[in-house]
Amino acid sequence: MSNMRQQFVATVSEVMKNDEKVVLILGDIGVHGFRNTFAEHPTRTYNIGILEQATVSMASGLAMNNLIPIVHTIAPFLVERSFEQLKDDFGYQKLNGNFVSVGASYDYASLGCTHHCPADIGILKNIPSMSITIPGTPKEFDTIFKEAYADPNPTYYRLSEDKNNEDQDVHFGKANIIKKGNDAVIIAVGPILQNVIEATEGMDVTILYYTSIRPFDSETLKANYIPNKKVIICEPYYMGALTWDVTEALKPHAVQIEHIGVPHEFLREYGTRQEHHKHLGLDTEGIKNKIKNFLN
Protein backbone atom coordinates (compact mmCIF):
# COMPACT_ATOMS: atom_id res chain seq x y z
CA MET A 1 0.00 0.00 0.00
CA SER A 2 1.26 3.46 -0.81
CA ASN A 3 0.00 5.11 2.36
CA MET A 4 -1.32 4.29 5.82
CA ARG A 5 -4.88 5.41 5.12
CA GLN A 6 -5.16 2.97 2.23
CA GLN A 7 -3.67 0.26 4.38
CA PHE A 8 -6.15 1.06 7.14
CA VAL A 9 -8.99 0.42 4.68
CA ALA A 10 -7.45 -2.83 3.47
CA THR A 11 -6.62 -4.11 6.95
CA VAL A 12 -10.00 -3.30 8.46
CA SER A 13 -11.81 -4.77 5.46
CA GLU A 14 -9.91 -8.00 5.94
CA VAL A 15 -10.47 -8.08 9.69
CA MET A 16 -14.19 -7.40 9.32
CA LYS A 17 -14.52 -10.30 6.90
CA ASN A 18 -12.92 -12.65 9.40
CA ASP A 19 -14.36 -11.32 12.65
CA GLU A 20 -18.07 -10.61 12.90
CA LYS A 21 -17.59 -8.78 16.17
CA VAL A 22 -15.84 -5.83 14.54
CA VAL A 23 -17.88 -2.66 14.01
CA LEU A 24 -16.43 0.29 12.07
CA ILE A 25 -17.48 3.81 13.06
CA LEU A 26 -16.34 6.72 10.91
CA GLY A 27 -16.64 10.32 12.05
CA ASP A 28 -17.64 11.45 8.57
CA ILE A 29 -14.16 10.91 7.18
CA GLY A 30 -12.79 8.03 5.12
CA VAL A 31 -16.31 7.27 3.91
CA HIS A 32 -15.37 7.01 0.23
CA GLY A 33 -12.34 4.87 1.06
CA PHE A 34 -14.53 2.42 2.94
CA ARG A 35 -17.29 2.31 0.31
CA ASN A 36 -16.82 -1.42 -0.25
CA THR A 37 -17.00 -2.09 3.48
CA PHE A 38 -20.31 -0.24 3.66
CA ALA A 39 -21.60 -2.50 0.91
CA GLU A 40 -20.20 -5.73 2.35
CA HIS A 41 -21.02 -5.15 6.02
CA PRO A 42 -23.92 -2.69 6.12
CA THR A 43 -24.95 -3.51 9.68
CA ARG A 44 -21.42 -3.16 11.02
CA THR A 45 -20.22 -0.05 9.19
CA TYR A 46 -21.40 3.41 10.19
CA ASN A 47 -20.71 6.93 9.07
CA ILE A 48 -21.83 8.05 12.48
CA GLY A 49 -21.60 11.81 12.00
CA ILE A 50 -19.65 14.63 13.59
CA LEU A 51 -20.30 14.06 17.28
CA GLU A 52 -17.19 12.63 18.78
CA GLN A 53 -18.12 12.63 22.46
CA ALA A 54 -21.30 10.58 22.06
CA THR A 55 -19.55 8.44 19.45
CA VAL A 56 -16.86 7.28 21.87
CA SER A 57 -19.39 6.64 24.67
CA MET A 58 -21.65 4.83 22.22
CA ALA A 59 -18.72 2.71 21.08
CA SER A 60 -18.20 1.62 24.70
CA GLY A 61 -21.83 0.48 24.72
CA LEU A 62 -21.04 -1.64 21.68
CA ALA A 63 -18.03 -3.07 23.50
CA MET A 64 -20.31 -4.00 26.42
CA ASN A 65 -22.21 -6.12 23.90
CA ASN A 66 -19.00 -8.04 23.14
CA LEU A 67 -18.53 -6.17 19.89
CA ILE A 68 -15.17 -4.65 18.92
CA PRO A 69 -15.52 -1.04 17.84
CA ILE A 70 -13.07 0.79 15.59
CA VAL A 71 -13.55 4.55 15.81
CA HIS A 72 -11.87 6.67 13.17
CA THR A 73 -11.54 10.40 12.75
CA ILE A 74 -8.98 13.21 12.80
CA ALA A 75 -6.64 13.12 15.81
CA PRO A 76 -7.70 16.27 17.72
CA PHE A 77 -11.38 15.33 17.53
CA LEU A 78 -10.76 11.76 18.57
CA VAL A 79 -8.27 12.44 21.35
CA GLU A 80 -8.71 15.98 22.62
CA ARG A 81 -12.46 16.41 22.23
CA SER A 82 -13.31 12.92 23.47
CA PHE A 83 -10.61 12.54 26.08
CA GLU A 84 -12.99 12.15 29.02
CA GLN A 85 -15.03 9.54 27.15
CA LEU A 86 -11.84 7.60 26.33
CA LYS A 87 -10.76 7.85 29.96
CA ASP A 88 -14.05 7.01 31.69
CA ASP A 89 -15.88 4.84 29.21
CA PHE A 90 -13.01 2.74 27.87
CA GLY A 91 -10.05 3.17 30.22
CA TYR A 92 -11.76 3.00 33.60
CA GLN A 93 -14.44 0.59 32.48
CA LYS A 94 -11.82 -1.82 31.08
CA LEU A 95 -13.37 -2.13 27.64
CA ASN A 96 -11.79 -2.94 24.32
CA GLY A 97 -11.94 -0.32 21.61
CA ASN A 98 -9.74 0.69 18.71
CA PHE A 99 -9.15 4.36 17.96
CA VAL A 100 -7.49 5.12 14.68
CA SER A 101 -6.56 8.71 13.96
CA VAL A 102 -5.30 10.54 10.92
CA GLY A 103 -3.59 13.89 10.87
CA ALA A 104 -0.72 13.09 13.26
CA SER A 105 1.00 16.24 14.55
CA TYR A 106 0.53 18.46 11.52
CA ASP A 107 -0.32 16.41 8.44
CA TYR A 108 -3.14 18.92 7.92
CA ALA A 109 -0.58 21.69 8.15
CA SER A 110 -2.45 24.18 6.00
CA LEU A 111 -5.65 23.84 8.06
CA GLY A 112 -4.02 25.28 11.15
CA CYS A 113 -4.13 24.64 14.88
CA THR A 114 -7.58 23.08 15.11
CA HIS A 115 -6.45 20.19 12.92
CA HIS A 116 -2.99 19.76 14.45
CA CYS A 117 -2.51 17.23 17.21
CA PRO A 118 1.06 17.02 18.48
CA ALA A 119 -0.39 16.54 21.99
CA ASP A 120 -2.19 13.25 21.33
CA ILE A 121 0.45 10.89 22.68
CA GLY A 122 1.17 12.87 25.81
CA ILE A 123 -2.55 13.19 26.50
CA LEU A 124 -3.33 9.51 26.01
CA LYS A 125 -0.49 8.46 28.27
CA ASN A 126 -2.69 9.80 31.07
CA ILE A 127 -5.14 6.95 30.54
CA PRO A 128 -3.40 4.11 32.37
CA SER A 129 -4.81 1.22 30.36
CA MET A 130 -4.63 2.84 26.91
CA SER A 131 -2.27 1.08 24.51
CA ILE A 132 -0.63 3.55 22.13
CA THR A 133 0.89 2.63 18.78
CA ILE A 134 2.63 4.65 16.09
CA PRO A 135 3.36 2.53 13.02
CA GLY A 136 6.07 3.76 10.68
CA THR A 137 4.83 2.17 7.47
CA PRO A 138 1.52 0.87 6.09
CA LYS A 139 2.62 -2.74 6.51
CA GLU A 140 3.64 -2.08 10.09
CA PHE A 141 0.14 -0.74 10.77
CA ASP A 142 -1.32 -3.93 9.32
CA THR A 143 0.80 -6.11 11.61
CA ILE A 144 0.27 -4.08 14.76
CA PHE A 145 -3.48 -3.67 14.22
CA LYS A 146 -4.03 -7.38 13.67
CA GLU A 147 -2.05 -8.18 16.80
CA ALA A 148 -3.76 -5.61 19.01
CA TYR A 149 -7.33 -5.04 17.85
CA ALA A 150 -8.88 -7.79 19.98
CA ASP A 151 -6.73 -6.97 23.01
CA PRO A 152 -8.86 -6.32 26.10
CA ASN A 153 -7.46 -2.81 26.49
CA PRO A 154 -8.38 0.21 24.37
CA THR A 155 -5.74 0.88 21.72
CA TYR A 156 -4.79 4.03 19.84
CA TYR A 157 -3.25 3.86 16.37
CA ARG A 158 -1.67 7.02 15.03
CA LEU A 159 -1.66 7.04 11.22
CA SER A 160 0.75 9.45 9.53
CA GLU A 161 1.39 10.78 6.06
CA ASP A 162 5.10 10.34 6.79
CA LYS A 163 6.42 6.82 6.46
CA ASN A 164 9.75 5.07 6.60
CA ASN A 165 11.34 3.66 3.43
CA GLU A 166 11.63 0.12 4.76
CA ASP A 167 9.27 -2.03 6.78
CA GLN A 168 10.65 -3.36 10.02
CA ASP A 169 9.65 -6.68 11.55
CA VAL A 170 7.51 -4.95 14.16
CA HIS A 171 5.25 -6.48 16.78
CA PHE A 172 2.78 -4.88 19.18
CA GLY A 173 4.64 -3.90 22.35
CA LYS A 174 8.09 -4.72 20.99
CA ALA A 175 10.98 -2.49 19.94
CA ASN A 176 13.38 -3.17 17.07
CA ILE A 177 17.14 -2.73 16.95
CA ILE A 178 17.96 -0.85 13.76
CA LYS A 179 21.70 -0.59 14.29
CA LYS A 180 24.24 -0.90 17.06
CA GLY A 181 26.91 1.64 17.95
CA ASN A 182 28.91 3.00 20.87
CA ASP A 183 28.44 6.77 21.19
CA ALA A 184 24.72 7.07 22.09
CA VAL A 185 21.39 5.28 22.11
CA ILE A 186 18.80 6.91 19.88
CA ILE A 187 15.15 6.02 20.33
CA ALA A 188 13.16 6.73 17.18
CA VAL A 189 9.37 6.56 17.29
CA GLY A 190 7.27 5.63 14.27
CA PRO A 191 7.77 7.52 11.01
CA ILE A 192 10.53 9.77 12.31
CA LEU A 193 12.84 6.76 11.92
CA GLN A 194 13.56 7.54 8.26
CA ASN A 195 15.01 10.94 9.02
CA VAL A 196 16.91 9.54 12.01
CA ILE A 197 18.52 6.82 9.86
CA GLU A 198 19.57 9.36 7.24
CA ALA A 199 20.71 11.88 9.86
CA THR A 200 22.97 9.37 11.63
CA GLU A 201 24.75 8.04 8.58
CA GLY A 202 28.41 7.66 9.52
CA MET A 203 27.68 8.03 13.24
CA ASP A 204 28.58 5.27 15.68
CA VAL A 205 25.22 5.12 17.45
CA THR A 206 22.60 2.57 18.43
CA ILE A 207 19.13 3.14 17.02
CA LEU A 208 16.14 1.53 18.72
CA TYR A 209 12.83 1.75 16.92
CA TYR A 210 9.57 1.98 18.86
CA THR A 211 6.13 1.59 17.29
CA SER A 212 4.44 0.92 20.63
CA ILE A 213 4.53 3.68 23.21
CA ARG A 214 2.47 1.54 25.58
CA PRO A 215 3.23 -1.26 26.22
CA PHE A 216 6.76 0.15 26.35
CA ASP A 217 9.47 -2.39 25.65
CA SER A 218 11.82 -1.55 28.49
CA GLU A 219 13.77 -4.80 28.10
CA THR A 220 15.15 -3.89 24.68
CA LEU A 221 16.22 -0.50 26.00
CA LYS A 222 17.86 -2.00 29.10
CA ALA A 223 19.71 -4.57 27.01
CA ASN A 224 21.07 -1.94 24.64
CA TYR A 225 21.85 0.88 27.03
CA ILE A 226 25.44 2.10 26.90
CA PRO A 227 26.57 3.24 30.35
CA ASN A 228 27.63 6.88 30.57
CA LYS A 229 26.36 7.62 27.07
CA LYS A 230 23.43 9.81 26.17
CA VAL A 231 19.96 8.59 25.27
CA ILE A 232 18.38 10.73 22.56
CA ILE A 233 14.62 10.36 22.19
CA CYS A 234 13.27 11.32 18.75
CA GLU A 235 9.46 11.70 18.82
CA PRO A 236 7.18 12.96 16.01
CA TYR A 237 4.83 14.66 18.52
CA TYR A 238 5.25 16.99 21.51
CA MET A 239 8.60 15.87 22.87
CA GLY A 240 8.84 14.24 26.27
CA ALA A 241 6.05 11.67 26.23
CA LEU A 242 8.53 8.79 26.58
CA THR A 243 10.86 10.33 29.14
CA TRP A 244 9.34 8.65 32.21
CA ASP A 245 9.41 5.23 30.52
CA VAL A 246 13.07 5.68 29.59
CA THR A 247 14.20 6.83 33.03
CA GLU A 248 12.22 4.07 34.76
CA ALA A 249 13.63 1.43 32.42
CA LEU A 250 17.19 2.52 33.02
CA LYS A 251 17.14 2.90 36.81
CA PRO A 252 19.45 3.11 38.71
CA HIS A 253 21.55 4.73 35.96
CA ALA A 254 21.67 8.50 36.01
CA VAL A 255 20.84 8.85 32.34
CA GLN A 256 21.40 11.99 30.36
CA ILE A 257 18.44 12.31 28.04
CA GLU A 258 18.17 14.64 25.09
CA HIS A 259 14.93 15.32 23.24
CA ILE A 260 14.16 15.77 19.59
CA GLY A 261 10.51 16.30 18.78
CA VAL A 262 7.79 18.86 18.29
CA PRO A 263 8.38 21.73 20.72
CA HIS A 264 5.62 22.56 23.20
CA GLU A 265 4.24 25.55 21.38
CA PHE A 266 1.36 26.34 19.03
CA LEU A 267 2.25 25.95 15.38
CA ARG A 268 0.88 29.12 13.86
CA GLU A 269 2.14 28.63 10.32
CA TYR A 270 0.39 26.79 7.46
CA GLY A 271 2.06 25.28 4.40
CA THR A 272 3.04 21.62 4.27
CA ARG A 273 4.19 19.11 6.86
CA GLN A 274 7.60 19.09 5.19
CA GLU A 275 7.89 22.84 5.74
CA HIS A 276 7.01 22.32 9.39
CA HIS A 277 9.60 19.54 9.69
CA LYS A 278 12.24 21.93 8.38
CA HIS A 279 11.05 24.83 10.52
CA LEU A 280 11.11 22.68 13.67
CA GLY A 281 14.41 21.00 12.86
CA LEU A 282 12.76 17.62 12.35
CA ASP A 283 13.90 17.07 8.77
CA THR A 284 17.04 15.02 8.19
CA GLU A 285 19.34 18.01 8.32
CA GLY A 286 17.74 19.41 11.46
CA ILE A 287 17.90 16.09 13.28
CA LYS A 288 21.51 15.60 12.19
CA ASN A 289 22.52 18.98 13.59
CA LYS A 290 20.74 18.38 16.88
CA ILE A 291 22.33 14.96 17.36
CA LYS A 292 25.78 16.34 16.52
CA ASN A 293 25.33 19.09 19.09
CA PHE A 294 24.18 16.61 21.72
CA LEU A 295 27.21 14.39 21.13
CA ASN A 296 29.79 17.18 21.14
Next chain:
Amino acid sequence: MATSNKLHKLKETAIRAAAKAGEGHIPSALSILDILWVLYDQVLTYNPKDANDPANDHFILSKGHASLGLYSVLAEKGLIDVKELETFGAFDSKLGGHPDRNKIPWVEASTGSLGHGFPIAVGIALGLKIQKKNNRVFAIIGDGESNEGSIWEAALLANHHSLNNLCCIVDYNHSTDRALEVGDLVKKFESFGWKAVSVDGHDQIELAKVLGKESQDQGKPLAVIANTIKGYGIKSMEHNPAWHHRSPSAEEIATIVKELYQNE
Protein backbone atom coordinates in the same frame (compact mmCIF):
# COMPACT_ATOMS: atom_id res chain seq x y z
CA MET B 1 -50.87 7.96 43.33
CA ALA B 2 -49.36 4.63 44.19
CA THR B 3 -47.29 4.52 47.32
CA SER B 4 -45.37 1.70 48.89
CA ASN B 5 -44.20 1.07 52.41
CA LYS B 6 -41.32 -0.65 50.75
CA LEU B 7 -40.16 2.64 49.32
CA HIS B 8 -40.12 4.24 52.74
CA LYS B 9 -37.87 1.46 53.88
CA LEU B 10 -35.65 1.95 50.82
CA LYS B 11 -35.45 5.66 51.47
CA GLU B 12 -34.50 5.06 55.07
CA THR B 13 -31.85 2.59 53.94
CA ALA B 14 -30.36 5.14 51.54
CA ILE B 15 -30.41 7.92 54.12
CA ARG B 16 -28.79 5.81 56.81
CA ALA B 17 -26.09 4.64 54.36
CA ALA B 18 -25.33 8.24 53.42
CA ALA B 19 -25.28 9.32 57.05
CA LYS B 20 -22.85 6.58 57.97
CA ALA B 21 -20.57 7.40 55.06
CA GLY B 22 -20.85 11.16 55.46
CA GLU B 23 -21.33 11.11 51.68
CA GLY B 24 -24.03 10.73 49.06
CA HIS B 25 -26.59 12.62 46.99
CA ILE B 26 -29.73 11.77 48.96
CA PRO B 27 -32.28 14.06 47.25
CA SER B 28 -31.21 12.88 43.78
CA ALA B 29 -31.66 9.28 44.90
CA LEU B 30 -35.11 9.95 46.38
CA SER B 31 -36.12 11.69 43.21
CA ILE B 32 -35.79 8.49 41.15
CA LEU B 33 -36.67 5.82 43.68
CA ASP B 34 -40.20 5.25 42.35
CA ILE B 35 -38.81 4.94 38.82
CA LEU B 36 -36.10 2.50 39.87
CA TRP B 37 -38.54 0.43 41.86
CA VAL B 38 -41.00 0.16 39.00
CA LEU B 39 -38.18 -0.77 36.61
CA TYR B 40 -36.78 -3.55 38.78
CA ASP B 41 -40.15 -4.71 40.09
CA GLN B 42 -42.28 -4.65 36.95
CA VAL B 43 -40.55 -3.56 33.78
CA LEU B 44 -37.06 -4.99 33.36
CA THR B 45 -36.71 -8.59 32.29
CA TYR B 46 -33.79 -10.15 34.16
CA ASN B 47 -32.57 -13.35 35.65
CA PRO B 48 -31.91 -12.49 39.32
CA LYS B 49 -29.39 -15.31 39.50
CA ASP B 50 -27.25 -14.09 36.61
CA ALA B 51 -26.42 -10.46 35.91
CA ASN B 52 -24.82 -11.52 32.64
CA ASP B 53 -27.72 -13.57 31.31
CA PRO B 54 -27.95 -12.59 27.62
CA ALA B 55 -31.74 -12.46 27.97
CA ASN B 56 -31.55 -9.64 30.53
CA ASP B 57 -32.76 -6.18 29.69
CA HIS B 58 -30.24 -3.41 30.24
CA PHE B 59 -30.31 -0.48 32.63
CA ILE B 60 -27.86 2.42 32.85
CA LEU B 61 -27.99 4.97 35.63
CA SER B 62 -26.59 7.85 33.64
CA LYS B 63 -27.01 10.27 36.56
CA GLY B 64 -24.59 8.15 38.56
CA HIS B 65 -24.63 10.43 41.60
CA ALA B 66 -28.04 8.95 42.46
CA SER B 67 -26.29 5.64 43.11
CA LEU B 68 -27.77 5.31 46.60
CA GLY B 69 -31.19 4.87 45.06
CA LEU B 70 -29.93 2.15 42.75
CA TYR B 71 -28.03 0.34 45.52
CA SER B 72 -31.12 0.40 47.77
CA VAL B 73 -33.31 -1.14 45.08
CA LEU B 74 -30.68 -3.73 44.13
CA ALA B 75 -30.40 -4.69 47.79
CA GLU B 76 -34.17 -4.91 48.23
CA LYS B 77 -34.35 -7.17 45.19
CA GLY B 78 -31.60 -9.37 46.58
CA LEU B 79 -29.22 -8.54 43.75
CA ILE B 80 -26.58 -7.18 46.12
CA ASP B 81 -26.07 -8.05 49.75
CA VAL B 82 -27.93 -5.60 51.95
CA LYS B 83 -24.92 -5.56 54.28
CA GLU B 84 -22.92 -3.98 51.46
CA LEU B 85 -24.97 -0.84 51.92
CA GLU B 86 -23.42 -0.34 55.31
CA THR B 87 -20.05 -0.01 53.59
CA PHE B 88 -21.22 2.70 51.17
CA GLY B 89 -18.41 5.14 50.43
CA ALA B 90 -15.82 3.29 52.53
CA PHE B 91 -12.28 2.95 51.17
CA ASP B 92 -12.66 -0.69 50.14
CA SER B 93 -16.40 -0.72 49.49
CA LYS B 94 -17.92 -1.98 46.27
CA LEU B 95 -20.46 0.81 46.56
CA GLY B 96 -19.06 4.22 45.74
CA GLY B 97 -20.66 7.61 45.37
CA HIS B 98 -20.89 6.68 41.70
CA PRO B 99 -21.58 3.11 40.55
CA ASP B 100 -18.78 0.92 39.18
CA ARG B 101 -19.44 -1.85 36.67
CA ASN B 102 -16.29 -3.70 37.61
CA LYS B 103 -17.29 -3.92 41.27
CA ILE B 104 -20.99 -4.74 41.08
CA PRO B 105 -22.27 -7.20 38.47
CA TRP B 106 -25.66 -5.47 38.29
CA VAL B 107 -24.14 -2.13 37.42
CA GLU B 108 -23.68 -2.05 33.67
CA ALA B 109 -21.85 1.25 33.29
CA SER B 110 -19.52 3.18 35.56
CA THR B 111 -21.09 6.60 35.44
CA GLY B 112 -20.51 9.86 37.25
CA SER B 113 -19.44 12.39 34.69
CA LEU B 114 -22.76 13.51 33.28
CA GLY B 115 -23.57 12.88 29.64
CA HIS B 116 -21.80 9.52 29.35
CA GLY B 117 -24.31 6.88 30.42
CA PHE B 118 -26.99 7.81 27.93
CA PRO B 119 -24.78 7.53 24.83
CA ILE B 120 -23.44 4.29 26.30
CA ALA B 121 -27.05 3.08 26.43
CA VAL B 122 -27.42 4.10 22.78
CA GLY B 123 -24.39 1.94 21.99
CA ILE B 124 -25.87 -1.01 23.85
CA ALA B 125 -29.15 -0.57 21.98
CA LEU B 126 -27.36 -0.33 18.64
CA GLY B 127 -25.26 -3.38 19.52
CA LEU B 128 -28.42 -5.35 20.25
CA LYS B 129 -29.84 -4.33 16.87
CA ILE B 130 -26.63 -5.39 15.13
CA GLN B 131 -26.89 -8.77 16.81
CA LYS B 132 -30.63 -8.99 16.12
CA LYS B 133 -31.55 -9.25 19.79
CA ASN B 134 -34.78 -8.01 21.30
CA ASN B 135 -33.71 -6.92 24.78
CA ARG B 136 -34.72 -3.44 25.87
CA VAL B 137 -32.36 -0.74 27.13
CA PHE B 138 -33.27 1.87 29.75
CA ALA B 139 -31.30 4.88 30.91
CA ILE B 140 -32.12 7.45 33.55
CA ILE B 141 -30.69 10.91 32.97
CA GLY B 142 -31.25 14.06 34.97
CA ASP B 143 -32.63 17.36 33.73
CA GLY B 144 -29.33 18.92 34.76
CA GLU B 145 -27.55 16.24 32.79
CA SER B 146 -29.53 17.24 29.73
CA ASN B 147 -27.48 20.46 29.71
CA GLU B 148 -24.70 18.28 28.29
CA GLY B 149 -24.30 18.35 24.52
CA SER B 150 -23.55 14.64 24.41
CA ILE B 151 -27.14 13.94 25.54
CA TRP B 152 -28.45 15.55 22.40
CA GLU B 153 -25.77 13.96 20.26
CA ALA B 154 -26.98 10.63 21.60
CA ALA B 155 -30.61 11.60 21.01
CA LEU B 156 -29.78 12.29 17.36
CA LEU B 157 -28.05 8.93 17.02
CA ALA B 158 -30.88 6.97 18.63
CA ASN B 159 -33.45 8.47 16.29
CA HIS B 160 -31.31 8.13 13.19
CA HIS B 161 -30.75 4.45 13.90
CA SER B 162 -34.40 3.86 14.85
CA LEU B 163 -33.53 2.45 18.25
CA ASN B 164 -37.02 1.47 19.33
CA ASN B 165 -35.43 -0.82 21.92
CA LEU B 166 -34.23 2.24 23.85
CA CYS B 167 -36.03 4.20 26.55
CA CYS B 168 -34.57 7.37 28.05
CA ILE B 169 -36.17 8.38 31.34
CA VAL B 170 -35.55 11.98 32.31
CA ASP B 171 -35.66 12.64 36.03
CA TYR B 172 -37.12 16.13 35.65
CA ASN B 173 -36.67 17.36 39.20
CA HIS B 174 -35.82 20.92 38.15
CA SER B 175 -32.40 20.82 39.76
CA THR B 176 -31.00 22.73 36.82
CA ASP B 177 -33.54 25.55 36.82
CA ARG B 178 -31.29 27.79 38.88
CA ALA B 179 -28.58 27.51 36.22
CA LEU B 180 -30.05 26.71 32.83
CA GLU B 181 -33.69 25.94 32.20
CA VAL B 182 -34.20 23.06 29.81
CA GLY B 183 -37.84 23.85 29.09
CA ASP B 184 -40.31 21.47 27.49
CA LEU B 185 -38.39 18.20 27.20
CA VAL B 186 -41.32 16.38 25.57
CA LYS B 187 -41.20 18.82 22.68
CA LYS B 188 -37.42 18.73 22.56
CA PHE B 189 -37.28 14.93 22.31
CA GLU B 190 -40.14 14.94 19.80
CA SER B 191 -38.25 17.42 17.68
CA PHE B 192 -35.34 14.97 17.73
CA GLY B 193 -37.66 12.33 16.28
CA TRP B 194 -38.46 10.48 19.49
CA LYS B 195 -41.76 9.38 20.91
CA ALA B 196 -42.01 11.37 24.15
CA VAL B 197 -44.46 11.25 27.02
CA SER B 198 -44.75 13.12 30.28
CA VAL B 199 -45.58 11.34 33.52
CA ASP B 200 -45.74 11.89 37.27
CA GLY B 201 -42.41 10.35 38.25
CA HIS B 202 -43.77 9.30 41.64
CA ASP B 203 -46.90 7.59 40.33
CA GLN B 204 -45.88 3.98 40.10
CA ILE B 205 -49.00 2.86 38.24
CA GLU B 206 -48.49 5.47 35.54
CA LEU B 207 -44.78 4.76 35.38
CA ALA B 208 -45.38 1.05 34.86
CA LYS B 209 -47.79 1.90 32.07
CA VAL B 210 -45.50 4.25 30.13
CA LEU B 211 -42.39 2.11 30.63
CA GLY B 212 -44.11 -1.09 29.49
CA LYS B 213 -43.31 -2.72 26.19
CA GLU B 214 -46.62 -1.71 24.68
CA SER B 215 -45.71 1.93 25.13
CA GLN B 216 -42.61 1.59 22.95
CA ASP B 217 -43.11 2.95 19.44
CA GLN B 218 -42.51 0.58 16.54
CA GLY B 219 -39.87 2.72 14.92
CA LYS B 220 -38.76 5.31 17.44
CA PRO B 221 -36.89 5.48 20.72
CA LEU B 222 -39.00 6.41 23.72
CA ALA B 223 -38.42 9.35 26.07
CA VAL B 224 -40.29 9.35 29.35
CA ILE B 225 -40.17 12.76 30.98
CA ALA B 226 -40.74 11.91 34.62
CA ASN B 227 -41.81 14.93 36.64
CA THR B 228 -40.23 14.39 40.02
CA ILE B 229 -39.48 16.15 43.25
CA LYS B 230 -35.88 16.24 44.34
CA GLY B 231 -35.73 14.85 47.86
CA TYR B 232 -39.23 13.38 47.48
CA GLY B 233 -40.75 12.10 50.68
CA ILE B 234 -38.87 14.32 53.11
CA LYS B 235 -40.37 17.76 53.19
CA SER B 236 -37.30 19.47 54.59
CA MET B 237 -35.23 18.14 51.69
CA GLU B 238 -37.68 18.65 48.86
CA HIS B 239 -36.38 21.22 46.36
CA ASN B 240 -33.83 22.28 48.95
CA PRO B 241 -30.43 22.73 47.25
CA ALA B 242 -28.68 22.74 50.63
CA TRP B 243 -29.19 18.97 50.70
CA HIS B 244 -27.89 18.24 47.18
CA HIS B 245 -24.64 16.67 48.35
CA ARG B 246 -24.87 16.50 52.10
CA SER B 247 -25.36 13.70 54.55
CA PRO B 248 -27.41 14.12 57.71
CA SER B 249 -25.82 14.25 61.13
CA ALA B 250 -26.74 11.70 63.79
CA GLU B 251 -29.11 14.24 65.32
CA GLU B 252 -30.81 14.96 62.01
CA ILE B 253 -31.35 11.30 61.16
CA ALA B 254 -34.10 10.71 63.73
CA THR B 255 -36.02 13.78 62.57
CA ILE B 256 -35.66 12.88 58.90
CA VAL B 257 -36.78 9.29 59.34
CA LYS B 258 -39.74 10.40 61.41
CA GLU B 259 -40.64 12.90 58.70
CA LEU B 260 -40.37 10.18 56.09
CA TYR B 261 -42.96 7.93 57.70
CA GLN B 262 -45.22 10.85 58.65
CA ASN B 263 -45.60 11.69 54.99
CA GLU B 264 -47.22 8.39 54.18
